[in-house]
Amino acid sequence: MCNLTNDVPQAFDWDSAAQKSVDRWQRPELNHAVCEFVAPQEYMVRPPQPLVYLFLFDVSYAAVTNGLLATSARCILESLDRIPNADRRTRVGFMAVDSSLHYFSIPRDGSESNEPSMLVVSDLDEPFLPTPTDLLVNLSECRANVENFLEKLQSMFQDTQNAASAMGSALRAGHKLISPVGGKITVLTASLPNVGYGKLEMREDKKMLGTSKEGGLLQTANSFYKSFAVECSKNQVSIDMFLFSSQYQDVATLSNLPRYTGGQTYFYPGWNAARSEDAIKFAREFSDYLSAEIGLEAVLRVRATTGLRMSTFYGNFFNRSSDLCAFPAFPRDQSYVVEVAIDETITKPYVCMQAAVLHTTCNGERRIRVLTLALPTTETLANIYASADQAAITVYFSHKAVERALGSGLEAARDALQAKVIEILQTYRKELAGGNMGGGGLQLPHNLRALPVLFLGLIKNVSYGS
């Protein structure tokens, strides 16, 4: 990292535990750009966290009539075998929400009564846990009764007329339930939270769309969704939002929770189980979601050679300090962007970067994953163009455009994307392709050929409002 090449110490050729020699070419840490270390005790402030899923079901009129409750209960039931549980420590819990909070107490298999019981709390301001046990249960020990419960869940609310959703209060209650351990809160809702804590207003006005006021709709409507997300991050609680409303649901506000807790927002506007494509799409994605071998209680740090500085981090996590990113859960299908600033003129022929992620696997092992990268430096524009990675460039600018959209609106974001791809094309043509600005053709080196179409895809994406 300081540009001095050291010899590999002799100690690497010796296994001091087994008292025998080791082939250094067999050592992963010397031979791979990515490797993992099993973390020793010093990296644990408590035993590695088990996998915990708390499901918050919307049981208001909208979610029952569009089939969300039935489909999600069915999908969880059928995916129970896919939820990672190799160490048999995985825990699950279930809550239902309308204008009250419904807790479900699930007895251990083989108890006197195998019937789940529903406990209803209507205090939305200071929700309390109605019973200290059986709300968050070990999946292996309660498997049969969990199945029994999921089969009955749909029928419990089939005749509801309740149009209220106290999801904010339910989130606080759920946090209270799982925060001693940490884990995932999975929210499945088809309603705008309209009562209780963190209640939101229907603020969309069709007349505002396409005007300068539209940017306001992208801002967080209630500060609860930011402060609560930070609280969750502290307690290793990660939130995933599955949103299904056919009406305005304030995704801009609700998505804060996944955004800062290493979660994800899944958006199915106007979803209805009666359409088989909708049902299949959701069931398949939700089942895959449940089966993912995620990491837990993770932190990420990145460092680099002198002269380089990690300036901005993009992705779903919380920046606990300027360069420490915290992930209560580490999904396996998200990417992160680190913007690196060049603080000093680099004269060395190459630079190094290294990222380390301390995390717990879903099988309860504490590990450190280390990713190391060296890149050559250059003063020549041709080398930059010839070595550029179009996929990485596109991901980077998609984050920049989101930032732009939140600050200056959607149109500014689309314009910025378009201006950037034009700049890349123009610079190439002017500096490297003979400078014939008037001639025909659309020239790029072969490694950047996808760039125009990838940028067009971004501009057309529903996220940027076009």
Add this chain to the structure above:
Amino acid sequence: MEHDGGSAAHKKKRAYAAQAYDFGANAGLAPGAAQPATIPAVGIPQSPQEPLAAQFGQMNLGPQPVQQAPQMQPPPQNLNQLYPTDLVTQPFNVMELDLPPPQINLPPNVCIGIPIAEPSLTRTDERYTIALCKLPSEICPIDTKHGPDYTFIIEEISTPICPRHSALYVSARCRRSSTSGARPGHFKMSALSSIHQPFRYLSRSRA
């Protein structure tokens, strides 16, 4: 996800090392010496494992200059070359997204093997993304009990894991800077190979 298959892994590493030697042996780092390729190359450098290149050949409709594909092993040149193309005469095909990014060509003796992880560890598998993208229009009964089978992808994504016993870890330090040298004090991570000192900073994260 244990790191298994000792002999296979061993063979692989040997392959890495040999390749690095080729790059290094052939190269003289000459910054600024890179020239845009003078070959009228079109399309993509051909690589033996890619049937794609053949597809592109077929796609090039109309009169085309004879495709003179660059070879898999680049000429003795330490830097990536520019292969100019024209998107109007050779329209983009989505399968090109599967091509790996340009190589990272480092000066000799900077690293062994390839200075970046295998694509399976750094990129989303295209097959997986395409499978997801197709979902809305795909109407077929699915077996959610067993789920769609993505194990073929999952198995490929296995990170090499260092042995369990921490006694096996060697704490290596740079002889000049004693830590990483980058910014002593700020970064306590010294060498990739040691964990006791270098990653201590991570453990305070949950305090």
